[in-house]
Amino acid sequence: MDDSRGRRLLGRVTAGIPSREDPVTHVADLPGRNARYAEWPPWVDPAVVTALRDCGVSAPWTHQAEAASHAYEGRHVVISTGTASGKSLAYQLPVLSRLAAGEKANALYLSPTKALGADQLRSVSSLDIPGVRAASFDGDTPMVERDWVRAHANWVFTNPDMLHRGILSQHGRWAPFFRRLSCVVVDECHSYRGVFGSHVALLLRRLRRVAEHYGASPVFVLASATTASPASFASRLTGVPCLAVTDDASPRGARTVALWEPPLLEELTGENGAPVRRSAGAETSRILADLVVEGARSLAFIRSRRGAELAALGARRILSEVDPALVETVAAYRSGYLPEERRALEAALLSGRLLGVATTNALELGVDIAGLDAVVLAGYPGTLASFWQQAGRAGRSGDSALVVFVARDDPLDTYLVHHPAALLDRPVETAVLDPANPYVLAPQLACAVAELPLTLPELEMFGGAAAQEVLTELAEQQLLRRRSSGWYWTSRERPHAEVGIRGTGGEQIAVVESDSGRMLGTVDPGSACFAVHPGAVYLHQGSSYVVDELDLDQGLAMVHAENPDWTTTPREIVDIAVLSTQEKQDFGGVSVCLGEVAVTSQVVGYLRRRPSGEVLDHTPLDLPEQSLRTRAVWYTISSGLLGTDGVRTARASGAGGSRGSGDDGDLATSSGSDGSTTTGGPAPSGESIASAGAAASGGFGGLATSGVAAGSATDGRLSGSGVSADGEAGTGGHRVGTESAGPVGTGEDSLANGRGPVHEGGRAPGSAGLVPARVPGALHAAEHAAIGLLPLFATCDRWDIGGVSTAWHEDTGEATVFVHDGHPGGAGFAERGYAAIVPWLVATREAIVSCECPTGCPSCVQSPKCGNGNDPLDKAGAVAVLSTVLGALRQHGA
Numbered sequence: 038m039d040d041s042r043g044r045r046l047l048g049r050v051t052a053g054i055p056s057r058e059d060p061v062t063h064v065a066d067l068p069g070r071n072a073r074y075a076e077w078p079p080w081v082d083p084a085v086v087t088a089l090r091d092c093g094v095s096a097p098w099t100h101q102a103e104a105a106s107h108a109y110e111g112r113h114v115v116i117s118t119g120t121a122s123g124k125s126l127a128y129q130l131p132v133l134s135r136l137a138a139g140e141k142a143n144a145l146y147l148s149p150t151k152a153l154g155a156d157q158l159r160s161v162s163s164l165d166i167p168g169v170r171a172a173s174f175d176g177d178t179p180m181v182e183r184d185w186v187r188a189h190a191n192w193v194f195t196n197p198d199m200l201h202r203g204i205l206s207q208h209g210r211w212a213p214f215f216r217r218l219s220c221v222v223v224d225e226c227h228s229y230r231g232v233f234g235s236h237v238a239l240l241l242r243r244l245r246r247v248a249e250h251y252g253a254s255p256v257f258v259l260a261s262a263t264t265a266s267p268a269s270f271a272s273r274l275t276g277v278p279c280l281a282v283t284d285d286a287s288p289r290g291a292r293t294v295a296l297w298e299p300p301l302l303e304e305l306t307g308e309n310g311a312p313v314r315r316s317a318g319a320e321t322s323r324i325l326a327d328l329v330v331e332g333a334r335s336l337a338f339i340r341s342r343r344g345a346e347l348a349a350l351g352a353r354r355i356l357s358e359v360d361p362a363l364v365e366t367v368a369a370y371r372s373g374y375l376p377e378e379r380r381a382l383e384a385a386l387l388s389g390r391l392l393g394v395a396t397t398n399a400l401e402l403g404v405d406i407a408g409l410d411a412v413v414l415a416g417y418p419g420t421l422a423s424f425w426q427q428a429g430r431a432g433r434s435g436d437s438a439l440v441v442f443v444a445r446d447d448p449l450d451t452y453l454v455h456h457p458a459a460l461l462d463r464p465v466e467t468a469v470l471d472p473a474n475p476y477v478l479a480p481q482l483a484c485a486v487a488e489l490p491l492t493l494p495e496l497e498m499f500g501g502a503a504a505q506e507v508l509t510e511l512a513e514q515q516l517l518r519r520r521s522s523g524w525y526w527t528s529r530e531r532p533h534a535e536v537g538i539r540g541t542g543g544e545q546i547a548v549v550e551s552d553s554g555r556m557l558g559t560v561d562p563g564s565a566c567f568a569v570h571p572g573a574v575y576l577h578q579g580s581s582y583v584v585d586e587l588d589l590d591q592g593l594a595m596v597h598a599e600n601p602d603w604t605t606t607p608r609e610i611v612d613i614a615v616l617s618t619q620e621k622q623d624f625g626g627v628s629v630c631l632g633e634v635a636v637t638s639q640v641v642g643y644l645r646r647r648p649s650g651e652v653l654d655h656t657p658l659d660l661p662e663q664s665l666r667t668r669a670v671w672y673t674i675s676s677g678l679l680g681t682d683g684v685r686t687a688r689a690s691g692a693g694g695s696r697g698s699g700d701d702g703d704l705a706t707s708s709g710s711d712g713s714t715t716t717g718g719p720a721p722s723g724e725s726i727a728s729a730g731a732a733a734s735g736g737f738g739g740l741a742t743s744g745v746a747a748g749s750a751t752d753g754r755l756s757g758s759g760v761s762a763d764g765e766a767g768t769g770g771h772r773v774g775t776e777s778a779g780p781v782g783t784g785e786d787s788l789a790n791g792r793g794p795v796h797e798g799g800r801a802p803g804s805a806g807l808v809p810a811r812v813p814g815a816l817h818a819a820e821h822a823a824i825g826l827l828p829l830f831a832t833c834d835r836w837d838i839g840g841v842s843t844a845w846h847e848d849t850g851e852a853t854v855f856v857h858d859g860h861p862g863g864a865g866f867a868e869r870g871y872a873a874i875v876p877w878l879v880a881t882r883e884a885i886v887s888c889e890c891p892t893g894c895p896s897c898v899q900s901p902k903c904g905n906g907n908d909p910l911d912k913a914g915a916v917a918v919l920s921t922v923l924g925a926l927r928q929h930g931a
């Protein structure tokens with residue numbers, strides 16, 4: 038037993054760093070705990086007990102026995118406990134016991150990815166319990182096997198995509214299976230969030246309805262990483278009341294968690310001369326190499342596939358200089374993840390043949406690796422649930438382990454390393470989903486009606502009045518027929534194939550390699566201009582391509598293999614119109630609103646940058662405008678509070694929306710049907726934001742959009758009001774930012790007073806005291822940071838949302854900052870921002886203030902995907918604006 042090992046390892050990885058460059062901002066020691074066991078519940082079949090004992094499970098942990106008994110006794114339950122806490126056993130026990138006892142009690146297992154489903158099937162099959170006929174039914178199942186599975190399997194392992202397209206759409210062929218369906222397992226249910234989660238919620242309602250049609254009423258067992266309010270989330274996801282089991286009785290080793298902020302580089306500057314930090318990837322390579330030298334079995338999580346490969350390469354390079362014998366102990370975990378590869382990797386790490394593995398979040402789910410000596414996280418994985426899931430791979434009972442969180446150059450990461458409580462002491466967030474989103478509801482209801490005519494009483498499970506409204510629209514479009522007994526599908530064609538539940542679907546743009554004619558992947562039409570514009574660097578499975586041509590009419594992007602030493606960043610004009618205001622609160626000069634907006638955007642060019650951030654050049658593009666009708670949260674500030682009263686402010690700056698973060702983590706991009714992975718492109722915002730756009734605007738979207746969104750998304754009155762791609766905002770040529778802002782230090786005083794933003798005539802009490810020329814940059818910077826921080830409050834990724842700021846907005850008549858959902862109809866993120874407006878803006882302000890850079894950098898107010906080249910940006914002005922807004926909110930009781 039060694040409870041100081043975590044600390045010792047930290048000492049090793051920081052050894053030799055001069056104290057003035059100490060990157061560690063915080064260290065916390067998390068205690069370990071012992072296991073608590075329960076008796077095998079009396080109903081567990083003896084054959085199951087024997088099989089499990091043979092695998093080393095001598096008795097269940099108490100949470101496993103509790104959850105399993107709820108399920109066995111017919112109560113819907115969600116088990117929400119930590120990484121490697123044996124959640125699988127909780128659902129295996131009741132299902133296996135019934136099947137072993139010879140009951141006609143079929144089970145259906147759903148996982149978000151095919152790979153996880155394959156892992157779970159393997160684990161069940163390896164128990165080899167008589168009476169259990171477990172089989173997978175997913176996109177990889179050969180046609181010849183499918184009939185066997187339908188006819189004979191009593192435990193079917195599949196994923197939501199296949200349930201939607203291949204099972205519910207032809208439920209008649211599955212009638213015998215449905216008649217006996219007694220249990221539905223929803224594994225890793227916390228991953229069903231946003232638009233995908235909303236689709237899955239409705240899909241599970243469709244499943245319940247079809248099961249009921251065959252006389253079955255299955256119990257739902259859900260497994261989730263630790264989340265806040267698991268019972269209410271599970272109930273929302275399934276539509277049935279669920280109990281929660283959360284008291285984790287599995288053993289856990291102690292861990293030392295270190296928060297790490299890479300130092301600013303002296304020799305390099307980024308966009309607009311901003312300081313640049315050493316990259317999280319480079320820092321991770323170094324840490325990984327140090328850990329390997331110490332003989333510590335370590336896993337590094339990197340957000341992009343290329344990043345994972347580079348981190349492993351970097352570590353190997355360092356080791357080749359230090360101890361060449363260790364080079365082969367480091368590997369990257371590449372995508373593709375066949376179950377055999379996972380097993381080989383687990384075995385290699387377990388045996389010590391491999392000491393360091395750099396991976397994407399591909400290894401976050403469904404891998405049986407725990408008890409490692411160290412885990413390094415390069416960048417915040419997007420949610421606290423993922424953070425703990427990844428960190429949970431470290432720590433054997435007995436010895437303590439090390440977890441290092443390395444901040445990327447991004448406001449949220451900066452905030453977290455300077456506010457450890459936000460990372461380490463906060464309850465894990467609840468996943469956000471909105472089954473009432475009409476853009477999701479319309480295609481889902483069409484599928485439901487096509488499966489079985491829908492009666493009036495059944496409407497309740499699909500959202501009551503909202504569902505009725507959508508059905509009326511569908512009937513008006515003659516897709517359905519309304520009769521006295523309910524709604525009927527009119528066409529011979531089923532709608533399922535055209536409904537993409539991951540937000541993809543629709544008419545995808547095929548990415549094709551010119552030389553070979555090989556199709557590399559697909560991109561949603563709504564994001565094509567962003568992700569595969571001519572000249573874009575496109576990543577696919579770790580290889581790099583450059584786009585030669587984008588033909589939107591043909592749905593083709595032609596690419597060639599090339600590995601340039603630059604990346605591309607699109608530049609776009611974004612504008613926004615308020616369509617309706619649903620909620621509005623006034624706080625004396627500041628108002629906070631929630632409502633529907635139309636966002637128009639046009640990619641007008643792109644930048645080529647070196648990995649260091651250095652910009653090589655800008656190339657103009659001529660691409661069509663895109664529009665998105667969605668929901669937004671926005672705040673307005675009166676000119677009195679800005680301090681610009683009486684001074685004419687130019688109508689300025691649709692300061693571009695931040696469109697994504699450049700990540701291509703495997704989970705984020707596993708957007709193909711059946712959970713298969715499509716590519717992570719250079720602008721995954723495209724793939725993520727607009728993925729849902731595709732669901733609405735392409736394919737089945739005609740139905741969704743025309744049914745719900747009346748008229749065109751924008752009436753054009755805003756066109757031309759945005760900032761042009763080169764950042765020439767309509768501010769009379771005033772550039773603000775680098776040249777004007779002074780040092781930004783630790784507190785508001787230095788910000789507000791140190792650089793004299795105040796009018797010559799003095800500053801009105803409570804006002805931001807900004808001269809008009811600084812307003813666009815201040816709002817733009819505040820908007821960027823707010824986008825960066827919203828994921829802390831809504832379970833979204835940065836690329837799920839966008840923003841626009843303007844010194845004067847036609848619809849509000851005031852300076853306005855908008856943050857909007859990136860999905861048609863919204864996915865609930867704007868609502869979250871509205872509900873958490875005060876803590877969100879407090880965190881936004883804190884993130885800016887705690888960044889040590891003088892005038893704005895990627896760690897605070899620069900956005901990696903700013904459509905305007907991060908210009909204008911005024912860091913000090915943003916703090917002044919946020920202080921003023923928060924002051925007004927607090928003063929008026931928010």
Ligand SMILES: Nc1ncnc2c1ncn2[C@@H]1O[C@H](COP(=O)(O)OP(=O)(O)OP(=O)(O)O)[C@@H](O)[C@H]1O
Pocket residue numbers: 093094095096097098101119120121122123124125126401402403404405
């Ligand atoms: N009661 C038990 N006693 C001992 N070992 C157990 C027990 N239950 C499960 N395990 C082992 O713990 C490991 C983790 O189990 P499992 O993969 O089910 O956890 P999980 O909570 O689903 O993990 P993840 O967080 O990756 O989803 C497995 O190797 C499993 O065999």
